[in-house]
Amino acid sequence: MEKNLFREVYKQVCGLALKDCPPSSLSGLLHGYLSVYSMVRVYPWLEDDYGSLWDIHDRIREIARVIQELLKDKDLPVDTRAGYVVDLMDAYLLYSDMKFVDVALDAAYEILIPKGSDKIVLPCRTPNICRLLCNCYYFTGEDECIVLAKNLVTEALGVSRKFNCEELRDWWRAICFYEDVVGTMELSLEEQISLEEERVRLTTCVKQQKDEIIERFHHVDEDIRFDVEVFNILAKRAFVECNAAYRKWK
Template sequence: MEKNLFREVYKQVCGLALKDCPPSSLSGLLHGYLSVYSMVRVYPWLEDEYGSLWDIHDRIREIARIIQELLKDKDLPVDTRAGYVVDLMDAYLLYSDVKFLDSALDVAYEILIPKGSDKIVLPCRTPNICRLLCNCYYFTGDVECGMLAKNLVTETLGVSRKFSCMELGDWWWAIRAYESVIGEMDVFIEEKERLAGGRMRLGVSVEQIEDEKIEDFQQNGSDVCLIAKAFDILARREFAVCNEFYSKIE
């Protein structure tokens, strides 16, 4: 059922004129395409179904260039701008254009270090800022960014039951980003286990939230932001299904 729905969404997304898409849809579109790219790269015979790696790669580059332009607007809310920075960094991991990374890091530290200061000051305590700190740690080895991200995650796990559905979903991905770099940091095994346990509990709720987003899309499928959200979710799930299916064959 979801596979057929994913194919339907993918056709819709491939037909979108990216320059006309609202900025709020770009992150979902980008990460959906990143999942599709990974899926086709690992299972190249899927090119017949989802297009060539080059075509998918070109689509990702187009989204990244739009995001790069959006970053130039210093009047954007700081959390929104931080989200664009993280998206551009994520795109760089595939499309290794150092200009993307340089632009993202310049804006990242512009956000984190107030003008006239030489110290990091968190402008807000949001999932985007947490992901920003994680990516800065990943790309620069800035230990302070890693420790600040750790503090935000610890704080979040303590109050996660108070979050709205949207906040819960956003923090889920911030915690996943943190987990992807925590292995590089000097932390106790007990802390890693506590983090993993907290993430598993959140995961159940997040899956329910994602199911609701897909249902919402099915009822209001003409909204580009809903299409982008559904694309991101379904692409990740399809990749996971492929991994499970083909691992059994091997």
């Protein structure tokens, strides 16, 4: 059932003009397409369902160019700007996309290093800043970035039971991203145990929240932002399901 829904939503977002997409929804649209790109890259026969790899890549680049324009507004709230920077870094897929990373890194260090200083100072302690630090480490190898990201992850684990629904999803995304980039070896044994315990609880909570969002989609007429949110959720699930299904054949 979700597979059919995903195809329906995918057709809708493929026809979406980016000028009609609210800036707050660009991240979800980008990451939904990144999941589709990953599926088609790993399983090329899925081009019949989702279009050619190059067409998907062009769509990702189109979204990234819009985000790059948004980054020029230095009066944006720092957390919003950090989110755009991370999205631009995430859009890197091929060497031809390296200019996105260059622009994003320049903006990242404008955010992290106050003018006239040479030291990183966190402007806020949010999931976007955590992801920003992880990406800076990934692209530059700067150890200080990952130390600061680890501190944010540790803090988040300590107060995760107080998060509201949106905070829970955002921090879980940041924590998973930290694990993907760094792993858990930077954490102490106690922190690793805490992370594993929270993983079980948070995974269940976040899945439940996403299931509720999808259920609403069946019964309520929503706007573009809701369509994009459902697209992003279903695209990630579709990729996971593809991996589970096709690996059985190997």
